[in-house]
Amino acid sequence: MKTDEAIDIVRPHLKQNRFEHTLRVAETAVDLAENFGEPVEKIKLAAILHDYAKYFPLEKMAQIIKDNDLPQDLLSYHHELWHGPVASVIIEKDHGITDADIKNAVRFHTTGRAGMSKFETILFIADYIEPGRSFPGVEDVRRKAHTDLYSALWMALRNTIQFLVGKDSTVYPDTFYAYNDLTIRLNGGNGIHGQ
Ligand code: DGI
Ligand code: FE
Ligand code: FE
Numbered sequence: 001m002k003t004d005e006a007i008d009i010v011r012p013h014l015k016q017n018r019f020e021h022t023l024r025v026a027e028t029a030v031d032l033a034e035n036f037g038e039p040v041e042k043i044k045l046a047a048i049l050h051d052y053a054k055y056f057p058l059e060k061m062a063q064i065i066k067d068n069d070l071p072q073d074l075l076s077y078h079h080e081l082w083h084g085p086v087a088s089v090i091i092e093k094d095h096g097i098t099d100a101d102i103k104n105a106v107r108f109h110t111t112g113r114a115g116m117s118k119f120e121t122i123l124f125i126a127d128y129i130e131p132g133r134s135f136p137g138v139e140d141v142r143r144k145a146h147t148d149l150y151s152a153l154w155m156a157l158r159n160t161i162q163f164l165v166g167k168d169s170t171v172y173p174d175t176f177y178a179y180n181d182l183t184i185r186l187n188g189g190n191g192i193h194g195q
Contacts, residue, residue: 001095001096003041003045003048006045006049007048009052009095010022010049010051013056014052014054018054020132021130022047022050025047025126025127025130026044026047028047028126028129029043029044029046030044030047032122032126032149033122036118038122039119042101042102043119043123046105046119047127049087049097049106050084050087050109052090052106053082053083053084054083058082061079061082061083062075062082064086064089065082070085070086071085073173077170080110081111081172082110083110084108087106088103088107091103091106101117101119101120104117104119104120105119105124106123108120108124108174109123109127111174111178112153112157112174113177113178114174114177114178114180116178116181118149121150122149124156125153128141129142129145129152135159136159137159138159140155141156141159150185150186151186154183154186157175157178160175161175
């Protein structure tokens with residue numbers, strides 16, 4: 001699939017600001033892929049498609065989760081998480097995308113997971129640091145992403161978990177698994193300070 005084709009697929013489903021976010025994620029992801037040696041055309045496709053299902057009606061997303069090979073526990077957590085897994089199913093079913101890297105990057109861009117590939121990490125980080133983002137701590141993650149992708153991912157996950165806990169929200173287990181996995185891999189489970 002070509003970039004233009006992917007854009008034509010998602011554009012009707014996105015509001016203008018979300019479409020612009022999508023293009024910024026694609027640009028950011030391409031920069032990271034060039035820097036860290038991942039396939040550029042593939043990451044561009046994953047980025048363009050990542051928020052495809054963002055504005056699907058909740059009932060439609062819930063039905064897709066029920067009818068497909070996706071974790072049913074998603075339905076017990078915040079519906080903001082659903083659009084990644086849902087999009088990963090729809091891009092294959094409706095648009096023939098079978099590439100596992102693209103599908104997994106789209107699927108896990110909302111929650112993360114333990115053992116994220118470099119390709120998945122690039123999309124996750126690009127979504128977090130694209131130039132339109134302004135949440136607290138994003139500048140530190142941006143800086144880190146130039147040199148150390150996995151430390152940047154760890155910081156992004158920590159920020160998200162802190163943000164969610166700070167507002168008494170649940171945290172989906174995969175987000176914790178992603179955080180714990182990196183904490184152990186990066187520093188033997190003793191925490192990472194001084195960044
Ligand atoms: O779709 P975007 O706005 O570009 O960003 P996203 O796909 O990362 O949105 C997921 C949002 O969902 C995230 O910014 C915070 C919220 N959220 C709610 N519960 C959880 C959660 N995020 C994670 N990672 N884990 C949760 O359990
Ligand atoms: Fe998203
Ligand atoms: Fe996004």
